Amino acid sequence: MIRFALRLTLSGGREAVTRLVIIAGAVAVGVGMLLSVVAGMNAVGAQNLRYAWLNTAVAPPSSDTSTDPMWWLVREDYHDGHSIGRVEVAASGPAAPVPPGLPRLPGPGEFYVSPVLGELLRSTPAAELGDRFPGREIGVIDRSGLPSPDSLLIVIGRTPAELEQLGAGRVTQIMTTAPSDCDGCYVGLNADAMTLVLSVVAAALLFPVLIFIGTATRLAATRREQRFAAMRLVGATPPQITGISAVESTVAAIVGTVVGFGLFLLLRPGLAAIPFTGERFFTTDLSLDAVDVLWVGLGIPLGAVVASWLALRRVRISPLGVSRRVTPKPPRPWRLIPLVAGLAELAYFIGRRPDSTDGQIAAYISGFLLTLTGLVLAGPWLTMLGARVLAGRASRPAPLIAARRLSDDPRAGFRSVSGLIVALFVTSVATGTITTFVANRGEPRTDSVAATSLVKHFRPEDGPAPTPDQIPAGLGAVPGVRSVTLVHTNPDPDGWRGLVTCAELDRLAVFGSCPDGAQVAVVADDLIGMRAFDLTSDTYRWEAAAVAPADVDRQPILSVVVDTTSRAGFERARTMLANAFPLGRFPASVGEWESNSARQLTQFQQLANVIMLASLPIAGCSLAVSVVGGLSDRRRPFSLLRLTGVQLGTLRRVVALETVVPLLTVAAVATGTGFLAAHLFLRAQLGYPLRPPDPPFYLMVVGGLAVSLVIVASTLPLLRRITGPEAARNG
Known part of the structure; x- marks a missing residue:
């Protein structure tokens, strides 16, 4: 057989x-x-x-007594908005552990770089990047030590005394545990x-x-x-x-x-x-x-x-x-039960979010799958409702025939559009979720002072705050630097951390202004604060401070804010500040810090685009195959109708309506259900209400439906060829 x-x-x-x-x-x-x-x-x-090895600072002490301790310091630097991993090491003996990708530890005055950073050092003026790294390049980090081909990493050799002064710690082994399985690891995905x-x-x-x-x-x-x-x-x-x-x-x-x-x-x-x-x-x-x-x-x-x-x-x-x-039995309302159950499962976890990732996967994936399965099961019933509405409003032969055929077998009518409906549901869920993420967490604005101003913070744990004389004298003379502002510490612990005179804010003109009659403003240490998410002008007003202008300069310096007009000036200023104040975090812009937090949003948006771009073509192919198959199966009935005098145009309208009615009916339900599922997920996982997507999403949906209708229209010319008189003969 x-x-x-x-x-x-x-x-x-x-x-x-x-x-x-x-x-x-x-x-x-x-x-x-x-x-x-x-x-x-x-x-x-x-x-x-x-x-993993970049989290060596949190590695537990090694029990191997033959290993010499090593001084270890990892910090994040930036260049042109890209993060640079800066690792500084010093061996206390010949048996010190060696990170992956290196043949040996670099000595004082030596460093290893990743291939991409090496190319960047050779193509960028030293004052903008290379002068930050003491010593000379002695080799390239092997791929075993690189998370990505694009990684920007440098391992710098120092003396133990230098690293002790910079606040480094001592380690006895290299971390090998993945960041997702490590408590306290701070570098990784x-x-x-x-x-x-x-x-x-x-x-x-x-x-x-x-x-x-x-x-x-x-x-x-x-x-x-x-x-x-x-x-x-x-x-x-x-x-x-x-x-x-x-x-x-x-x-x-x-x-x-x-x-x-x-x-x-x-x-x-x-x-x-x-x-x-x-x-x-x-x-x-x-x-x-x-x-x-x-x-x-x-x-x-x-x-x-x-x-x-x-x-x-x-x-x-x-x-x-x-x-x-015989006419198949019509679909029953029970088909709505899985759809309602899936949505109910997602709604159940609002306020009851599972603590573990495995629990969240089980809760949300099963809810989405149940909802999607329920949508597919409910499709024929919804198609039957659409056919009955069409029959009630029909006044011409084509709508009546199409409505009767859909009512007789709504499963077949829905089957032709089911792939597209699944794509619309998935895309609605993904787009609704991503849009809400972006709206609540924000994205960095590259056209505001949040991106053009450089900030160097001075924390108490990094030692005494500098004096004005210690600020690099040539900082304000760097080409592309518009202003250099010293933000002083606010003695009031209940307000913003910084103080700036109103005369200085008026001179700067881009960091907001003072209330009427005020002489000193209470400001964020970066002169931006929470305004980074919506900063579009200089009309923001800071609160007044109960401090005299003459007393501001007597307070310790909290930060240096350098506003720039060019990328070259920005990087030169960063290099000067990094070399002048090597302790603590390196200078960066608020936009660069925001970029790190917004990176995952960009990842999710890319995956949503992948779903959309992959699902819609597959659904379109499914629709085309379904329509052609339906025409082939009905060639004899259509031929008999043509022999009885039915016009070819009427038959084409019948075929079109049999696809358009279930397509539009279930498309509206699928899109609405996708938004509802996204809303329930967001409320359960993050506590956010759904934000409606931007107009491009709706244009995409309309475009997808339009392409589907074009696919249907492209199959209609087959009717003339397959419904000739010869097709009506038995055989």
Whole structure:
């Protein structure tokens, strides 16, 4: 029986070959996408593990008495908005531990750099970058010590006395624990959050692919059912018929799986270049272990076979079942239960957010999947409602015929648009969530003083505050520096930390102003504070301080704020301040600090774009295959209608309405449900209410629907060719 099924699959003519190719292509796309997501999860873990050594300061003491202690200091520097990891070390003996990627520890006056930072040092004027790093380059950090090909890292050799003065600590071993598994580690990725998001991506991409497979399997379903019924009449059993129908799907799934693995290997270099963690991956980071290969290599084909089996479950009907077709039972309201249950699950966790990442994944992923499954199950019932509304308002033959056909079999009507509906739901959830993240956490503004002003803070733990004479004399004369402002400490502990005279604020003109009649203002130590999220003008008014202008200069210096008009001036000022005050944090702008906090938002937005760009084309292909398959299955009824005098234009309107009604009906429900699910998730996880997406999202939705309608319109010319008089003959 298997040999017979293979013969039908491989020698069944152009129609069978086309169906086999489409199913295999759908499986290949699904395997390639899922492998990419799984490899992405592995890449996040591999990249995070290479961040481990930068957390050596929190490594527990080594029990190995043969290891000499090492002085260790890690700080973050910046250049042109990019973070530079600056590691300063000093060995106390010949057996001091060596970080990964280095052949040995650098001695005083020596340093190792990452390849990208080395190129940057050679292409940038020394006054803007190189002068910050004492010594000479003696080598390049190997990739085993680089989280990313783009990493900016430098390991500088010092003397123990120098590092002790800079506040360094002593360590006895290099940290090897991944930051996500380490208490107190402060350098690295939030791998658990990335795993959560990538799990959503995997589920979001898998649904449209399985729907595409099921849609492709139903190509020419009517004629295949007739053929299977004929086999039943000559003695074939239901298990044999089921086996024959499953062989085709199995063959296509095997071919598609092999092609999918090849597709993944072909796309892997391009995937590694996508910086969805903020930095690119090494290509080898996108790796697969044996479990991944078995899970995807067996899971996707099995899912394809199940989807095909469900799509063709009617082949198990009795021998006369094809001839004695009756109107299927209409969908019942119970189909709404999973949809309501999924939303109820997400709503349940508002105020009850699980503490662990695993608990959050179980809670939210299951809620989203249940909601998405419920949306697919409820689709036929919603389509039936749309058909009844259309019938109630119809006054012409085409709407009446379309409404009757949709009412008779709303499952078939919904099936053609189900892939697009899933894409709309996933995109609505992703866009609504990202938009709300951005609205509540903000993004750095590169066109405000939050990005153009440089700040050097002086903390009590870094030693005595400097005097005005210790501020570099040439700082204000650097080309591109507009102003240099000293912010003094506010003696009132209940107000902003800084003090500036109103005369100084008036001179600066870009950091706000004083209240009317005030002489001294209470300000943030960076002259920006919380205004960084919405600073667009100089109209902000600080609070007045109960301090005389003459007393301001008597207070210790809290910070130096340098406003600039050019990037070169900004970096030269940073170098001067870093060399003049080597203790504590290096100078940076508020915009650079915000950029670090906004990086994850950018990552999530990139993943949302991936979902959108991958799901919509798959859904469009599913729609096109469904419409063509429906036309092929109804060629004889349409031919008979044409013979009775029905105009070709009327038939085209019937086909169009049969797609447009379920498309628009369920699209509105899918988009609204996606926003509601996103709102419930945001309230449960972050306590944020949903913020409506920006207009580009709605333009994208309208564009996606318009493309779908164009796809439908492109199939209508087939009606003339397949509904000629010859198609009405029995045979």
